[in-house]
Each structure stands twice: as C-alpha cells, then as structure tokens.
Amino acid sequence: MNPNPEDKDKKPADDLFMEGRDFYYESGLMVLTEYFLRKRGYCCGSGCRHCPWGNNQRRNSSSSLCETDEEG
Numbered sequence: 001m002n003p004n005p006e007d008k009d010k011k012p013a014d015d016l017f018m019e020g021r022d023f024y025y026e027s028g029l030m031v032l033t034e035y036f037l038r039k040r041g042y043c044c045g046s047g048c049r050h051c052p053w054g055n056n057q058r059r060n061s062s063s064s065l066c067e068t069d070e071e072g
Contacts, residue, residue: 017023022036034050037043043053050056 017036019025021033022039023030023032025031031049034052037048037050038052043051043055045055047056
C-alpha cells in the first residue's frame with residue numbers, strides 16, 4: 001500500500017541523482033548541470049558553471065560548492 005497517493009504518478013528515476021543528466025565529471029571535478037540546478041530551484045551563490053540564474057562569476061574559483069572534488 002502506497003502511504004502517499006500523490007507519488008503514484010511520479011517516476012522513481014526522477015528522484016535519482018544521475019550522471020550525465022544531473023552532473024558530469026571534468027578534470028576530477030563534479031560539475032552540476034543546468035537541468036539539476038533548475039530542478040533544485042534556487043541559486044546557491046557559489047558561481048556554478050551552468051547556473052541558470054547567471055550567477056557564475058566565481059566559475060574559476062577553486063572554492064565553488066557546485067564544482068566539488070570527486071570523492072570515492
């Protein structure tokens with residue numbers, strides 16, 4: 001029995017963080033895509049490369065939260 005009937009039309013893959021759709025790796029860094037950033041719904045102010053709100057001035061900074069070192 002599904003405890004939340006509103007979720008019956010939601011596809012399970014919509015909730016997954018998927019490489020290629022939501023992020024990709026470049027030179028050992030995880031880069032978030034515009035698709036993911038729009039889906040998240042707000043700007044974090046970190047200067048993400050694909051920021052849909054045009055706030056990517058910190059793009060060359062090594063301290064960006066949206067371009068993080070690959071762990072794992």
